[in-house]
Amino acid sequence: MTVIEPLTAIFREVFDDDEIILSREMTADDVDGWDSLSHVNLIVTIEARFNIKFTQKELLTFKNVGDLLDSIQRKLPD
């Protein structure tokens, strides 16, 4: 299963912007409204939709969308 399409849908919903196109290098600076508050909503929504749980260490070391994608991918059943 590809992760990027459902993840894009989640981003568009959380940040209320239908034009977001995700890339691996994207960071919080590239998305309008991606601050520490909306970040929590983003993480909680991702965890609920994919039915996964991030560890504290993962959450503190995500540097960009690529890290997030890899982590989700690792947690999904093959």
Added chain:
Amino acid sequence: MVFNSLEYFLFLPAVWLVHHFLGQRWRWLFLLAASLVFYASLKAPYLLGVITFVTVATYAFGRWLHRAEHPAQKKRLLWGGIATNLLILVGMKYVPFLTENLNVLLNLFDSPIKAPHSELFVAIGVSYYVFQAISYLNDIYLEIEEPEPHFGYFALYLAFFPKLLQGPIERAGDLLPQLKQKYEFNYENMRFGLLLFTWGLFKKVVLADRLGLYVDAVYDDVHSYQGLPLLLATYAYAFQIYFDFSGYTDMALGTARLFNIKLTDNFYSPYLATSVADFWRRWHITFSRWILDYIFKPLQMAWRNGKNWGTAAALVVTFLVSGIWHGASWGFIVWGLLHGTYMACSVFYRPYQKKLHKALKLDKTKLLHAWQVFVTFHLVCFAWIFFRAADLNAAAYIVTSAIDAGRGIQVLVPGFGKYQLAALLLSLAVWSCFVKGRLNTEYLHGLRCYNRWLVYTTLVLVIRFFYVNNAADKFIYFGF
């Protein structure tokens, strides 16, 4: 020895000269020795023991943490390292406060047992290197940084004298590579470093110390005043603490620059912030980043299922800890809780506030910006009352009596007469001239030679003629 003392004016050039002429392979050792001499000059010999212990323990934990293979073992080592550092900090700073409150509690129950009275240790600098040690261990745990193999450079990272007593709190990844760089004389760094040092000295001894005369006169005897002087003294304190701390930081940054090292700036026009959260992005920046990264974010993530409530609780707890860090007293605790509460509330009302601004067509207008700066400044000042007042009773008196339009239009107070006021206004005028030009390298490059010298001479003359002679020889943030 503090930055604005005669000893330091002899110490710094001597250290610079020796460092300049030494061979590269000995420079780290010399800077480390100089830093320890600088620390020893505080006349509290146990401080050298404390910094040595923190250095050795953190270095060892860092190596173990890196070598450990099992995640659970890594976690145990991280917490072991953090606990060791925190025990030192708590032991140095909070034992008297804890025993005092324990005794109050014991008295309530007529207990015959009493906790032994303990003296307050001089703990200058301890919190700053303990914070750096904790951030170092965290960065190794999160695999952001490798542990430093060279014990000497690691010790210098914790002890480097320009930032030893009052920060900035540097991350290993920012400072260690600079300490290892080969030193070469750099005229630009030399000139900018000296200028920054002088600018900081001006902010401290001319502005902060003179404002302090007014603040001390009023805050040390609040019940003799009503109305305006209480309000003015509160504004004066807001600027005193800013000039004191940012002046110190400029002197630290200026000193480090002489050795070609760029430390992180701690201030970015904090009183122009448009919200309390914005204020914390501009005030004591290295400290607020530290509490954000190591207290707020982990809590916020741990409590993420509570969504806004989780974030709000994380903010309150983070700023409560920040208050307690500033000192073991109820005033600091209230100050921290106020800032935490300001930001926790904004978590809930901010979306509605944005909608309201849009509906009123006020968003991005100058009027709204000015209003936000005004409100933020006053929220911050309100919290400063608890930070500065001798106790909660004095703070409560100021809060209830400061806005009293009917009484007290007095401006001058004993110890702060019209000459002091004139000197203050004149030096504030000098400050506002230079601060507008942003006293930076590019600006100075743009000046003609004689204008540049006019800047230098003005600063030196203002310091010479307007420095406050009787001010206590210390900085506010030494206490924390």
